[in-house]
Structure formats: C-alpha cells, structure tokens
Amino acid sequence: MxxxxxxxxxxxxxxxxxxxxxxxxxxxxxxxxxxxxxxxxxxxxxxxxxxxxxxxxxxxxxxxxxxxxxxxxxxxxxxxxxxxxxxxxxxxxxxxxxxxxYRYENDWEPGLQMILNSLNFKTKVGFTYFDNGLKGEKTTEHSDEITADYFEVANAGQPVRIRKIASYHGCCTTEDSDTLAIYHLNERLTRQLQYTNKYSGQMLLPYTLALSGSEHLDKLSGPFAVKIGESFTDRTRNHGKKIGIRVWKAIDEHGKVISNAYILGSDYLGKKGTNYDYQDNVYYIENIKLYNKSVAPLMAQK
Incomplete structure (x- = not known):
C-alpha cells in the first residue's frame, strides 16, 4: 500500500x-x-x-x-x-x-465525510454524497455546519492560516486550477491568495501555489468573506444566491471543538456538473471568528 x-x-x-x-x-x-x-x-x-x-x-x-x-x-x-x-x-x-x-469524478469520488474522517477530524458533515436534496438553499440539520457569511481575525497578533486539505473535481486543465481569495467587505476588494495545481484535482492535501496577495493574511483587518473559485461565503453574491461554500466547526480527533478554526467546503454553482457535494475544494482555516455585526437575511437558519 x-x-x-x-x-x-x-x-x-x-x-x-x-x-x-x-x-x-x-x-x-x-x-x-x-x-x-x-x-x-x-x-x-x-x-x-x-x-x-x-x-x-x-x-x-x-x-x-x-x-x-x-x-x-x-x-x-x-x-x-x-x-x-x-x-x-x-x-x-x-x-x-x-x-x-476506483475511478474519478462524478459519484466515483469520496464523500466529504470520508475525506474528513481520513484526516482525523470528527466534524459531522450531515450528509454523505450530496446535501440531502437541499441544493444549497439552507444549512444541514443534525450536523456541525454553521451559518456564516463574514469573518474577522480572532487574534490580531497572529496571522490567519489557510490550508487546502482536499480537492475532488476535474483534473488537468487550466480551468481546474481554482483560486482561493479574500473579499474585504469595507473595501469592496477581492485579494487572490493561492491557486491549485491543475493536476491536483483528485487528491487529499493537493498542491497549491501562493499568489502575490497571500502575504495579506499576516495583516488582515475588518470583516471579510472567503471566495473559492466563483463562490463566496456570502451567498448573496453567489449564483442563485445559494450556499456555494458550507462552513463547519473544526472538531479534532478527541471530539473537541478547535477554537477559532473552521472547515470550508465548496461546490460549483450554476454549472452542468453541479451536484452539491461540497468537496470540490475543501479548506481548513484558523485564527478567525464570525463577524459579530454580520447581517445575512438570505442565509439559512442556524
């Protein structure tokens, strides 16, 4: 093996x-x-x-x-x-x-829960292969998913750290090199942080390359949303105002919630292959907390 x-x-x-x-x-x-x-x-x-x-x-x-x-x-x-x-x-x-x-893409891929289990997270996703027929309209019941649109830095003396932990989507073309970005609410500005190697579309811990804006993680201030590909954590900016990025509490191998850490899973919206499995791009992010002044009338209920 x-x-x-x-x-x-x-x-x-x-x-x-x-x-x-x-x-x-x-x-x-x-x-x-x-x-x-x-x-x-x-x-x-x-x-x-x-x-x-x-x-x-x-x-x-x-x-x-x-x-x-x-x-x-x-x-x-x-x-x-x-x-x-x-x-x-x-x-x-x-x-x-x-x-x-056995094969890649479509229903051959591992579900998000299997992915997190393999990385020793005890986070409960709430579904296996797709979001229980919700089709991105609301959060998943009986899970560790939370309602989240904007974040802020938890400890200003420490940088925000983001690690891509899984990528299960198309492989080997330029279109498969998805980007990770931060959208600043006050500035109305998007900063690109990293993109994925196009050959890493079917793997755990895929290869990523930093972009020129990645150093901004060391000095983040103000509320920000996360953007993965074309989807935002702020669903009002997404295709059909659907949830393009689901957010879960990060729970360690002992079943304890990791303070100020979350797991983000994205799905392609408005595409022919949209299937709401939320493991197209999966990230672990730490040293952030929910923006306490956030108002998201279109977000699903907690």
Whole structure:
C-alpha cells in the first residue's frame, strides 16, 4: 500500500538501513500507492461489484437517498515503524491514512465525510454524497455546519492560516486550477491568495501555489468573506444566491471543538456538473471568528 524512499532516489533503490550522524536529519517520501488494491480489482468480480456500487449511489441520488455503505472508495490506514540500533531510543510509529478511488469524478469520488474522517477530524458533515436534496438553499440539520457569511481575525497578533486539505473535481486543465481569495467587505476588494495545481484535482492535501496577495493574511483587518473559485461565503453574491461554500466547526480527533478554526467546503454553482457535494475544494482555516455585526437575511437558519 505504501512506498518509502529518499527524495530523488531511483525506484526500487535500497535506502535502508542508513546511518544518521548526531544533529543531522534525512527527509523521506512516504507515498500511498495502493498497488495491492489496483491488482485485486483486475478480476471481473471486483469490476462488476464496483460498477454496481456506483450505479446504486447514482440511483440513490435520483431518489434523494444516500446509501449508508457501498462507496466505491476506501479509506486505507497504515503505520511507519522506525527501528534503531540505539537500544535506549524508542521511536513511535507514524500513522498514515489515504483514500483509494476506483475511478474519478462524478459519484466515483469520496464523500466529504470520508475525506474528513481520513484526516482525523470528527466534524459531522450531515450528509454523505450530496446535501440531502437541499441544493444549497439552507444549512444541514443534525450536523456541525454553521451559518456564516463574514469573518474577522480572532487574534490580531497572529496571522490567519489557510490550508487546502482536499480537492475532488476535474483534473488537468487550466480551468481546474481554482483560486482561493479574500473579499474585504469595507473595501469592496477581492485579494487572490493561492491557486491549485491543475493536476491536483483528485487528491487529499493537493498542491497549491501562493499568489502575490497571500502575504495579506499576516495583516488582515475588518470583516471579510472567503471566495473559492466563483463562490463566496456570502451567498448573496453567489449564483442563485445559494450556499456555494458550507462552513463547519473544526472538531479534532478527541471530539473537541478547535477554537477559532473552521472547515470550508465548496461546490460549483450554476454549472452542468453541479451536484452539491461540497468537496470540490475543501479548506481548513484558523485564527478567525464570525463577524459579530454580520447581517445575512438570505442565509439559512442556524
């Protein structure tokens, strides 16, 4: 399921055991390959089973029903163990998680809840593959989703930090390089922060590149909305005034709410492929709080 190698080393080259001098360090690449699964699904049985599961998910969407089980994706866990000749030293193993998908796009993709589970978040999304037929009109009941349109910095002495944690949409064209931006309410100004590598459209922790406005995160002031692609957290600025970016409280692996941190999931609105799954672009953002003077008459009820 996994491969470990030195960066730049040739495939299959033996890199262990290795000697590391005191004070030195070595970088290692741990790659999720899932070669065992890729070989297993070559059989006609598994191909038929996966296609049946995909059809069942698609049929459930037609009837606004979400199967509790039967995804064509799998969450794969692993451990990296370290052994050393120093008997006085014990190195704890590193936990690994990855998501394997048989095919990409459409209902072959993992749902947002599976994505967050694989990253050890306990946030409850409230749906599996799509937003329970709400089609972006209101927040999801029985979930950790909140009503949010504008934010402000929680601790002025610290920068706002944003990390893209998942991207499941089209791949490999210029149009698939979605951007992340901040919209300043008082200035009526949008600042681009980063964009995604066009080849990272189907993966956890996708590659992103900073834009010239990214340093503005260190000195944010005043209320701001987040813009992902063409959608804003302020739904009044979106196509059809729908929710284009859902916001959830970030809950850690122990079930505790992470202070001033949120998970943002976006979906393409007004497109042929709009499916309201909200995992097209997923971000983790911290050191922000809800703008307490925000008035959002068109937002869904809390």
């Amino acid at each position: 996994w491969a470990v190698a030195l960066p730049g080393s040739q495939s299959g080259k033996q890199v262990f055991p290795m000697m590391i001098a005191p004070g030195d360090s070595v970088s290692l690449n741990v790659v999720f390959t899932a070669n065992v699964l890729n070989k297993r699904i070559q059989s006609p049985f598994w191909k038929a089973a996966l296609k049946f599961q995909h059809s069942a998910v698609a049929l459930g969407r037609f009837f606004n029903y979400q199967l509790p089980h039967g995804s064509t994706c799998s969450t794969i866990s692993g451990l990296v163990y370290f052994e050393t000749s120093n008997k006085a030293t014990t190195i704890s193993p590193i936990h690994l998680n990855g998501i394997w998908e």
